[in-house]
Structure formats: structure tokens, C-alpha cells
Amino acid sequence: MAEAPAVLGGATTRPVTVTVNERPRSELVETRLLLVHFLRQTLGLTGTHIGCDTTSCGACTVLLDGVPVKSCTMFAVQADGHEVKTVEGLAGAEGLHPIQEAFREEHGLQCGFCTPGMMLTATALLERSPSPSEEEIRWALSGNVCRCTGYQNIVKAVASAAGKLAGR
Amino acid sequence: MATTEIRGIGHSVKRQEDARFIQGRGTYVDDVVLPGMLHLEFLRSPYAHARINSIDTSAAAAVPGVVAVVTGELLAEHNLAWMPTLSGDTQAVLATDKVRFQGQEVAAVIAESPYIAKDAVELIDVDYEPLQAITSPQQALEPGAPVIRDEKEGQTDNAIYHWEAGDKEATDRAFAEADRVVTLDTFYPRCHPAPLECCGCVADVNPATGKATIYMTSQAPHAHRTLFALVAGLPEHKIRIISPDIGGGFGNKVPIYPGYVVATAASLLIGQPVKWIEDRTGNLISTGFARDYHMHGELALSGDRITGLRVKMLSDNGAFFADAQPTTCKAGLFHIVTGSYDIPVAHVETDGAYTNKAPGGVAYRCSFRVTEASYLIERLVQNAAYELGVDPVDFRKANFIRPDQFPYKSATGFDYDSGDYEAAMDVALEKLGYAELRKEQEEARKEGRLIGIGIASFTEVVGAGHGAEYKIAGLRMNDGAELRVHPTGKAVLKLSVKSQGQGHETTFAQIVAEELGLQPEDIEVQEGDTDHTPYGLGTYASRSTPVSGAATALVSRRVRDKAKKIAAHLLETSEDDLEWTQGRFSVKGAPEKSTSIQDIAFAAYTDVPEGMEDGLEGVYYYDPPNMTYPFGTYAVVVEIDRGTGAWKVRRVVAVDDCGVRINPMIVEGQIHGGLTEGFAIAAMELITFDEDGNCIGANFMDYLLPTAWETPSFELGETVTPSPHHPIGAKGIGESATVGSPAAFVNAVVDALAHTGLRNLEMPVTSDKVWAALAEAGLAE
Numbered sequence: 001m002a003e004a005p006a007v008l009g010g011a012t013t014r015p016v017t018v019t020v021n022e023r024p025r026s027e028l029v030e031t032r033l034l035l036v037h038f039l040r041q042t043l044g045l046t047g048t049h050i051g052c053d054t055t056s057c058g059a060c061t062v063l064l065d066g067v068p069v070k071s072c073t074m075f076a077v078q079a080d081g082h083e084v085k086t087v088e089g090l091a092g093a094e095g096l097h098p099i100q101e102a103f104r105e106e107h108g109l110q111c112g113f114c115t116p117g118m119m120l121t122a123t124a125l126l127e128r129s130p131s132p133s134e135e136e137i138r139w140a141l142s143g144n145v146c147r148c149t150g151y152q153n154i155v156k157a158v159a160s161a162a163g164k165l166a167g168r
Numbered sequence: 169m170a171t172t173e174i175r176g177i178g179h180s181v182k183r184q185e186d187a188r189f190i191q192g193r194g195t196y197v198d199d200v201v202l203p204g205m206l207h208l209e210f211l212r213s214p215y216a217h218a219r220i221n222s223i224d225t226s227a228a229a230a231v232p233g234v235v236a237v238v239t240g241e242l243l244a245e246h247n248l249a250w251m252p253t254l255s256g257d258t259q260a261v262l263a264t265d266k267v268r269f270q271g272q273e274v275a276a277v278i279a280e281s282p283y284i285a286k287d288a289v290e291l292i293d294v295d296y297e298p299l300q301a302i303t304s305p306q307q308a309l310e311p312g313a314p315v316i317r318d319e320k321e322g323q324t325d326n327a328i329y330h331w332e333a334g335d336k337e338a339t340d341r342a343f344a345e346a347d348r349v350v351t352l353d354t355f356y357p358r359c360h361p362a363p364l365e366c367c368g369c370v371a372d373v374n375p376a377t378g379k380a381t382i383y384m385t386s387q388a389p390h391a392h393r394t395l396f397a398l399v400a401g402l403p404e405h406k407i408r409i410i411s412p413d414i415g416g417g418f419g420n421k422v423p424i425y426p427g428y429v430v431a432t433a434a435s436l437l438i439g440q441p442v443k444w445i446e447d448r449t450g451n452l453i454s455t456g457f458a459r460d461y462h463m464h465g466e467l468a469l470s471g472d473r474i475t476g477l478r479v480k481m482l483s484d485n486g487a488f489f490a491d492a493q494p495t496t497c498k499a500g501l502f503h504i505v506t507g508s509y510d511i512p513v514a515h516v517e518t519d520g521a522y523t524n525k526a527p528g529g530v531a532y533r534c535s536f537r538v539t540e541a542s543y544l545i546e547r548l549v550q551n552a553a554y555e556l557g558v559d560p561v562d563f564r565k566a567n568f569i570r571p572d573q574f575p576y577k578s579a580t581g582f583d584y585d586s587g588d589y590e591a592a593m594d595v596a597l598e599k600l601g602y603a604e605l606r607k608e609q610e611e612a613r614k615e616g617r618l619i620g621i622g623i624a625s626f627t628e629v630v631g632a633g634h635g636a637e638y639k640i641a642g643l644r645m646n647d648g649a650e651l652r653v654h655p656t657g658k659a660v661l662k663l664s665v666k667s668q669g670q671g672h673e674t675t676f677a678q679i680v681a682e683e684l685g686l687q688p689e690d691i692e693v694q695e696g697d698t699d700h701t702p703y704g705l706g707t708y709a710s711r712s713t714p715v716s717g718a719a720t721a722l723v724s725r726r727v728r729d730k731a732k733k734i735a736a737h738l739l740e741t742s743e744d745d746l747e748w749t750q751g752r753f754s755v756k757g758a759p760e761k762s763t764s765i766q767d768i769a770f771a772a773y774t775d776v777p778e779g780m781e782d783g784l785e786g787v788y789y790y791d792p793p794n795m796t797y798p799f800g801t802y803a804v805v806v807e808i809d810r811g812t813g814a815w816k817v818r819r820v821v822a823v824d825d826c827g828v829r830i831n832p833m834i835v836e837g838q839i840h841g842g843l844t845e846g847f848a849i850a851a852m853e854l855i856t857f858d859e860d861g862n863c864i865g866a867n868f869m870d871y872l873l874p875t876a877w878e879t880p881s882f883e884l885g886e887t888v889t890p891s892p893h894h895p896i897g898a899k900g901i902g903e904s905a906t907v908g909s910p911a912a913f914v915n916a917v918v919d920a921l922a923h924t925g926l927r928n929l930e931m932p933v934t935s936d937k938v939w940a941a942l943a944e945a946g947l948a949e
Contacts, residue, residue, distance in 0.1 A: 011283075030283065046199035047192015049415065051364045052448040056868030059364055087192035100190040104182055107837045111669025112189030113196065113364045113415030142877035145868070147364050147416045148669045150840030151876040 016080040020045065021089030029076045035069075036060045038076035039086060047087035047116050051145070058144030061117030062086050068121045070143075087116035090123070098164035099123050099157070108157035110148035118144045122158045131162050174750045176682025177896060180833035184689065185673045194413040198445050200370045200383045206235055208431050208444040209285035211275040211292045212454065213267035216301035216524040216861020217316065220263060220274070220294060227291040228277055233284035235438060237292065238276040238430055240264035248433055251399050254423060254641055255498075257328070257489035258320070259527055261426045267296070268316055268487035269526050270863050271453030273426045278434045278442055301861030302326065305462065305484040305521035316487055316522045328489045328520035331496075333503035333580040339468075339515035342476030346468035350552040355930055356540045358460040358484070358525075359853040360452055360871065361532040363668070365415025367425055367455055368445035371432040375439040379406050384428055386411040386696075387421045388706025390664055391643055393698045395424055398641075400432065411696035417668035418845070419530035422492050422708050423456050452871055453863045457525075457855055458532030460484040461540045465505075465548045472556060472566045477514040477579070479505050479544065485520050488527035492708070493536070494638040494645065500536030501629050503580040507545035508589045508627040508799060509567045514579035524861045533845055533906035535630045535709035546624040546911035550918070551927050559606075560915075561597065564625050565590055575892075582629060584797045585899075586889050588825070593625055595885045596801040596823040605805060613923065618808040618947070620815075622916025623801065626908030630900040631714025631796040640705060644791065647711070648702030649719035651680065651727055652785040655773040657766030659684070659691045664704020665716040666696045670902060671834045672712065676720050678830050679896065683724030684731075685751020685765050702787055710900035713830070714796045714891075721895040723788035730784060731768045737777035738763050796891045796899035800824040802843075802912040808920045810949040813939025815917050817847070817880035822909070825887045827899035835901050836884055842905025843882050848874045849906070850913035852932050921945060 017026045020043060027042050039045045039062065048071060051059030055073040062071045063085040090097040099119045102108065109115040118141065125132060125140040132140070137158045138151070146154060175181050188194050225237040240262035243249040250258045263274045275292050279285035302308045302316060308326035317323045343349060369384035380402055386392050389409040397404040414421065431444040446455070461483050468476035483499060485491065493500060499518040506514050531537055553563035568589040569576050576584040597603075602621070609619045635644030650662040661680055665672065672695060677688035695701060704716060728748070735753035736743045739761055746753045754762030772784035805819040822839055829835045852872040855865040865871040890897025910931065917933050918926055924945035929937050942948040 032283070040198075044201075045192070046196075047194075049196065049365070050198070051366075051415075052868045054448065054867050054869055057364060057448075057873075087190075091191060096190070103190050104186040107183070107833050109186060109189055110671065110837060110841065111364070111414060111416040112185070112194050115189050116192050119190070138876040138879075142875040145364060145873050145875060147362065147418070147845070147873070148841045149837060150842075150844035150882065151879050152840050152881060153837060155876060 014077050018079045019083045031077050033076045035074040035076050035079050036071035045086050045088050049113050058117045059114050061120050063120050068124045099161040102157040102161035106153045106157040108154040114146045174681050174685050176678050177830050181688050183671050183674045196413050196415055197368045197383050197385050202441040205441040205443055206278050207282040207285045208442050209277050209289050210273045211289045213272040213274050215298050216270045217299040218267050218296040222295045224293040228288040231288040233280040234288045236278040253490040255489045255491045255493040259488035261429050269524050270861055276430045301524040303857045303861050305482050308521040308523050326522040329498040331498035331518045334515040336515045338513040339476050339478055342513050343468045348469045350467045350555050352465050352548050354463055356459045356461045358457050358855040359849050360457050360855050361418035361420035363416030363420050366446040366451040369428045369431050370443045371435040372441040373435040381408045383410045385421045387417045387708050389698050390703045391705050409698045411666045414668040418533045420456050422530055449866050453866050454526050456528040456530035458529045463544050465544045467548050467552050474511050474567050477511050479516045481518045483520040484523050486525040486527040490527040494632050502537040502541045504538050504629045505541035505545055506578050508625050510569045533903045538628050539907045542626045542907050543911045550915045554922050585891050587799050588889050592823045592825050592887045593801040596803050596821050599885050600803045600821045618920040620806045620916040620920025622804045622912045622919050624908045624912035625801045627799040628907050629795050630710035632709055633795050635791045645705050646789055646791045647704030647715040647719055648789045649723045650702045650787040651723045653769045655770050657769040661693045662701040663695045663716050664702050665707040665712040675830050679720045680724050710902040713898045714900045718895045719788045719790035723786045726786040734768045734771050735763050793893045798826040798899040798904050802908050804912045804916040806916040813935035820880050821883045823885035824904055825889050826901040827891045828897040838901050839905045843909050844879050845906045846909030850910045850931055854932050
């Protein structure tokens with residue numbers, strides 16, 4: 001059970017514990033604090049970006065218990081007790097995640113602003129569908145907008161990452 | 169000796185900048201956090217046109233955590249309520265007398281957190297007296313229309329400019345003598361570059377030193393520094409603009425916006441850093457939109473030859489004329505409208521009007537309005553072919569400027585550098601299987617299916633420009649490059665331009681690699697910090713490669729000239745006896761006697777010839793002798809659903825000739841992106857307004873962007889016609905596809921119905937418009 005809300009500086013606050021990139025983070029937050037601001041401002045994880053404020057563009061996509069969510073449309077308190085993965089948590093002890101390697105190799109990014117959200121959505125797709133068709137990739141990514149690449153190389157990168165993961 | 173190939177020009181080198189972006193380690197402006205930083209939030213006008221009777225900020229100012237509430241009245245005390253625009257007009261920083269468009273900045277709250285700032289904005293009470301909104305340039309120019317810019321001395325109507333190019337008399341004569349005249353009236357609607365990162369800044373004026381460090385989303389940091397000095401009266405050496413990683417620009421980050429000015433003024437007055445980060449609605453309703461050109465074009469024809477072109481254009485510039493304009497050209501480079509065709513005479517008449525809409529516009533992935541020009545001529549030539557009953561491809565070929573005509577002087581005064589339009593078109597037609605597709609189209613029609621093939625054979629004009637003729641805000645459009653080779657043979661290249669995703673850190677390193685024989689990963693490219701890079705006008709209008717790319721090649725050659733002197737000293741010979749192969753000087757006829765660029769670099773700091781200064785570095789400011797003229801042919805195949813009017817793209821073939829390609833992988837990425845934005849404009853992107861001036865298209869639920877699902881796949885091809893005046897023969901590629909492709913998409917949809925007499929559909933070509941055309945032709949199912 002969550003503790004009773006406290007009031008700090010006129011705003012309602014509540015303690016939360018969110019496991020971010022496998023590390024539990026306990027903070028006292030305003031109840032209206034968006035998850036994306038919790039990640040960016042409270043924790044300093046600025047790899048997650050904000051592109052639209054209306055759940056349309058997907059730049060703020062993170063994984064919540066492995067499922068892509070748009071962190072601009074979720075409160076930090078809703079993530080209490082859950083696991084969040086951001087772009088900073090993609091690479092592991094053995095180096096870059098195959099999706100990161102593939103985005104670079106296939107020129108799947110230009111300005112880089114959509115890239116973290118795009119990669120996290122793609123990893124969730126590959127988790128549930130290890131060798132997706134082009135159509136499946138395009139459909140899975142359709143909640144993430146890219147203004148630079150025209151998607152063609154992003155689609156190639158996701159297919160390439162699928163191959164890399166299969167070879168592991 | 170075994171040598172490793174230098175990965176210079178022509179190599180698809182993987183991008184150096186990607187390492188930070190794929191790991192979330194980039195630094196965009198919203199990632200900048202400074203001690204004591206405050207946050208700015210705007211109150212924006214709900215009305216398109218209203219008089220401001222009063223503004224009560226007391227309740228907002230009383231919110232705990234609010235440090236200041238800034239109004240136009242306060243700015244006026246510091247002479248900052250108005251600022252100059254890039255086209256010599258003025259723009260309100262914060263409204264004082266009236267609001268002139270919905271979304272205009274009225275007041276700003278500076279607070280300890282963005283949440284508190286937003287809360288306080290809600291408490292500002294403004295008493296508005298609504299006025300009639302003007303929502304079209306035609307309405308604006310009607311006699312008796314309310315004057316939007318009544319604060320401007322001598323402004324008695326809503327006209328902004330009248331500007332002409334070409335020869336009116338000769339053009340009228342050509343039309344009088346023509347066999348046939350083909351006419352097209354079309355509207356290139358208002359759209360928005362909408363980079364995924366909105367605009368923003370962190371202004372940090374240090375009260376002790378007086379130094380203003382401004383982190384901002386700027387495509388042109390040096391030009392912005394000078395403008396800040398001129399506008400705010402700050403000494404220029406006390407202004408440092410840092411343009412960090414930028415999340416896309418497409419022209420949106422060229423102008424100076426009120427947010428930058430208010431944040432800087434607030435930091436100066438309060439003595440703490442102030443951050444302004446625009447939200448998406450603010451971005452779409454107040455910052456640089458694009459297009460909004462109402463165009464009338466006429467072609468005079470004799471037989472299958474175009475003998476004249478007449479164009480009238482009326483632009484809707486919103487409440488403040490804030491286009492980026494190269495000096496005298498009031499409609500940018502729109503007069504390039506003769507396109508790829510040898511048209512002996514032309515006359516272009518342009519007018520601009522104020523309306524109660526957001527100011528602008530910028531050129532969305534476009535060199536100063538070449539996009540609108542290209543769209544008009546490519547739509548006109550297709551219609552002319554239909555009227556003559558000839559294939560649009562044959563009609564284009566009959567009228568192309570021929571390779572032997574270059575350098576070519578166009579009827580409106582442009583000096584085309586090089587081109588082979590038919591060759592590019594042939595590559596596209598072959599890739600497409602054009603003849604078979606036309607047969608398939610014919611067969612399909614018999615079965616009741618509607619297939620359309622659209623072509624656009626565009627010519628761009630980019631890389632502005634020769635400084636004597638092209639200036640922005642009086643500044644010559646030149647760019648610089650500074651190269652320092654360190655003792656161990658590693659180098660730093662500093663540029664005046666600024667990438668927003670184009671991959672400068674890789675491409676420009678490859679130019680140095682090619683010229684000096686260093687590997688690209690041994691060269692670090694730095695941009696975007698005005699204290700540490702040479703002066704120049706920045707990245708837009710596809711000008712980085714044509715201008716800073718040339719500066720980079722030439723500074724490398726300057727450094728190599730010094731390296732040669734050092735090599736002669738090291739090899740105890742004369743310079744005349746040396747020859748250069750990538751990365752190494754050797755003695756002619758004695759290749760075993762040689763020295764590498766790395767050894768020369770070390771000697772530059774340890775063992776120079778007597779009388780020579782130490783060091784191996786240089787700087788070069790490049791003033792282009794001319795602009796460059798990339799071109800190509802795009803072909804689109806669509807199929808129309810007769811039940812819904814929806815059109816599906818079956819094929820997109822894009823053949824570009826951008827001269828020499830430095831990094832083919834990056835070039836193709838630029839083309840993919842440009843084609844997608846061209847498709848978006850043709851199919852869905854639209855900023856429109858209701859009769860009261862309310863903006864429709866104020867968020868990504870209303871302003872539609874294509875996702876991976878809607879976006880077609882692209883098939884690319886190339887020809888290479890180097891620019892004769894560019895040091896490495898490159899022309900620039902960032903914008904070709906956005907310039908050329910909208911006409912190809914629209915031509916394709918029109919082509920599917922051309923046999924019914926259809927000659928025009930307005931962008932965005934939505935299903936309902938196509939369905940109405942089907943219904944009129946009796947083809948709707």
C-alpha cells in the first residue's frame with residue numbers, strides 16, 4: 001500500500017520506488033509529475049526525449065515491465081513498484097545491444113531525437129516476435145515518429161537486429 | 169609499402185556522431201541544466217486579432233516559486249518589445265497594443281520549476297477586445313480590410329511587398345504569339361517543418377562578467393550572435409551562442425523567436441540562467457511555418473516547345489514578415505520557376521500580404537522557396553503534355569535545357585552551373601519500367617482500375633550564395649572552416665555550419681581525409697559554439713556542403729601546402745621534386761624517399777625549416793562564386809481505390825544528381841527523409857485556420873505526420889554531374905527530395921484521372937478530394 005499523500009510547497013507528494021535500468025530509485029515526487037520528467041529531471045536520465053506532449057510521437061517511449069509506454073502520458077506515481085527500462089539501460093556488460101549496433105550500421109538515425117524511443121519499441125517487438133516481417137516491423141513502429149530517415153533504414157535496422165539476436 | 173585505403177570521398181563511412189545518440193548520450197538543449205536555472209513559460213493569445221486593454225499579472229506573481237512575470241510593457245522599458253525580422257520587418261516579442269495571431273506570446277512567467285510556471289500562466293488575466301480576423305491574403309488586400317500592422321508608420325493596408333523578375337514585355341509578346349496557353353491555378357498550403365525536437369534555449373547571462381552564454385536550437389549560431397548584438401545592444405564578444413545537438417531543424421530553427429529574446433532578457437534582469445522549452449502546440453502555432461503560396465502559372469506553347477512562362481504569386485506571410493530572405497529577393501529564390509526547361513522568356517510577379525496568422529514563413533527543407541517554384545512548373549508541364557496529347561516524358565525531353573547549353577543563363581537571371589537532365593530521367597524511366605507501366609495503366613483502365621504515373625524533373629538552386637549578391641540581414645552568405653593538425657597527426661576541424669542530423673561530423677571529416685590522407689576517425693569535427701568556431705551563416709538551404717564543404721577542402725589544401733614545405737625540408741629536397749599520394753609526400757623517381765602526413769605534423773611542432781612559423785593549421789572563409797544546381801527525376805506510381813478515393817503508393821523511384829557524393833550512405837539517408845517529407849506534404853501535412861483565425865493543426869493529433877506504416881519504400885538511383893565551380897564538385901543534397909517529390913506524388917494522382925479531364929488536385933491530396941473527383945467523372949464506386 002502506498003503511503004498517505006504528503007503536501008510539500010502546496011503540491012501533493014508521494015514517495016515512489018521505481019526500478020530504473022535494474023536499479024531501485026526511491027524519491028518523493030509530486031503526484032502530478034510525469035514519468036518522463038521523473039526520468040529526465042529527477043533522475044537525470046536525459047536519453048528519453050519529449051517531442052509532442054500528446055502521446056503522438058513516441059520520442060518518450062520507455063519500457064514498463066517490458067512493454068513500450070509513452071512516458072509523457074503517465075505519472076511517475078503510476079510507475080511505483082514497476083520496472084522501467086530507458087535507452088541508458090539498453091547496452092549490457094557485453095557491450096551495445098544488437099538494436100543499437102544495427103541502427104548505426106544501417107544508418108537508421110540522423111538527428112537522434114526519436115532514436116531512443118524507436119529502439120525501445122523495436123526491442124519489445126523482437127522480444128515477442130523474433131523474426132518479424134517488414135509489415136510487422138512497420139506496424140509495430142507506427143506509434144513512433146521519425147522526421148529524418150523516412151523509416152526505410154530503421155526498418156532495415158530492426159530486421160538486421162533480429163538476425164543478430166537469432167545468431168546469439 | 170602496404171597502405172591502408174583512406175576512407176575519404178565516396179566511402180559510406182559509418183557515422184561518428186551515432187555513438188552518443190544510440191546510447192542516449194547526446195546533449196540537446198533541454199538536457200542542459202545549470203545551477204540556479206529558472207524556467208520560462210508563455211501565456212499565448214487565444215485570439216487571432218484583438219486589442220489588449222489590460223494585463224493583470226498580480227495573481228501569477230504571487231504564486232510561490234514565481235520569480236518574475238514579464239510583459240511587453242516591461243520589455244518596452246528596455247526597448248525590447250519589438251525585434252527586427254530576417255526580412256527587414258519588425259515582430260512583437262511580447263504583445264503590447266494588440267495580438268495579431270492566435271498563439272502570439274503575450275506574457276511570460278519565470279519560475280523555479282516548469283510546473284509552477286505553467287500554473288502561474290493560468291492566473292494571468294488579460295482583457296482583450298476581439299477584432300475582425302483576416303485569414304487569407306486575398307481578404308487582407310480587399311479595400312477597407314482592417315489594417316493588421318497599424319503600429320507601423322505609413323502602413324495603411326495589409327500589403328507587404330511587390331517584387332518582379334524577368335522581362336514582362338518580351339513575355340507578353342511570347343504569349344500573344346503562342347499557339348496555345350496552358351494555365352494552372354494552385355495553392356501550396358501552409359505546412360510546418362515540425363522537427364521532432366521543438367525550439368528552446370537556456371540563456372545564462374553572468375552578472376559578474378556580463379557574458380551571455382545562450383544554448384539554443386540554432387541552425388545559424390554565428391548569424392544569431394550578430395543579430396543578438398544588434399537587437400539587444402550586447403557587445404558581440406560578450407555573447408556566446410552554443411547550438412548543442414539539434415533534434416531536426418528543416419528550416420524551423422533559422423529565425424529568432426520571442427522565446428530566445430525573453431529568456432535572455434530575463435536572465436540579464438534576474439541574474440540567473442533561464443530555460444525556455446517550447447511545447448509542441450507552441451511550436452506549431454507560433455514558429456516558422458512554410459509555403460502558403462497562392463500561385464497562377466501560364467505556359468505559352470508553340471508546337472511542343474515552351475516559348476514563355478508567366479507567373480503571379482500571392483504569399484500569406486502572417487502577422488509579421490519573418491521569412492529568411494537573401495537580400496532583394498522578396499519571395500526568396502521563387503523566380504527559379506523556369507525549372508529544368510529552356511524557356512526563352514519569363515515574367516514572375518509576386519506580392520505578399522499580412523494576415524492574422526503565425527509569422528514566417530521559413531523554407532521547410534527548401535532553399536528559399538524553390539519548392540513552390542518547382543511544384544508549379546512540374547505541375548504545369550504535365551498539364552501542357554495532356555493538352556498537347558503527348559507523353560509527359562516526351563514533352564519534358566523536348567524542352568529540357570540540353571547539356572551543351574551549360575553554363576546556362578535562365579530567363580529570370582540564374583546561372584545554372586551544370587546538368588544533364590535527360591540522362592537522370594532515363595535512369596529513372598529504366599528503373600521504373602516506364603513503357604510497360606504505361607501499357608499496364610491502359611489495360612487497367614479497361615478493367616476499371618485507376619493507376620497513375622507522376623514524374624517530376626526538378627532543378628534546385630542551393631548553396632547561397634555569392635556574397636556580393638546574397639546576404640541575410642546584411643551579412644554576406646559565406647562560411648568558414650578552421651583546421652588544426654596536432655603533433656601526432658590527429659586533427660580538429662571547426663565549422664561555421666551546424667548539423668541538425670545531416671552527419672557533418674562524418675562527412676566533413678571525409679573531405680579532410682580525402683585532402684590530407686588522414687583517416688576520418690582521426691579528425692574531430694566541431695560546430696555550434698561561436699566562441700570556438702569560425703564565422704559563417706549556418707546550415708539551411710542545402711548550403712553546408714556547397715559552402716562550408718568548399719571551405720573545408722580549401723583549408724585542407726592550404727594546410728597541405730605548408731606540409732609540402734616541411735616535407736621538402738625533411739627530405740632535403742625542393743618542393744618541385746615532391747609528389748603527393750594520399751597521406752604521403754615522396755621524391756619523384758625515388759618513392760622510397762618519402763614522409764607521411766603524421767611525420768610532417770610532428771615536425772611542424774619540432775623541426776620546421778628556418779624562418780617558418782611552427783604549427784600546422786589554417787582557416788578559410790569561402791565565398792561561393794555561384795550557387796549550385798542539383799537536379800533529378802522522381803517517378804511515382806499510385807493506384808486509386810474507387811470506393812474511398814484513397815491512393816496507395818506502389819513505387820517511388822528517385823534519381824538524384826547532386827554532383828560528387830561524399831558519403832553515399834548519408835546522401836541516400838537525406839533522400840529518404842526528403843522523400844518522406846515531400847510525401848507528407850502531398851498527402852497529409854496541413855496547417856489551416858477557421859474564419860476566426862483559430863489554428864487547426866495545433867498538435868500532432870491534427871497536424872498529421874507519416875509514420876512507418878504510411879510511408880512508402882523508395883528505390884534510388886543516381887547520375888553524377890560535378891559542379892564545375894565547387895572545389896570537390898559537390899552540389900548539396902539535403903533538400904532535393906522535398907523540393908522535387910510533392911509534384912511527383914500529385915502528378916501521379918492527377919495522372920490516374922487525367923483521361924477524365926482532371927488537371928488539378930490541391931495538396932494535401934486527401935481521399936475526400938480524390939473521391940469528389942471520381943464522383944464528378946462518374947467513376948466513384
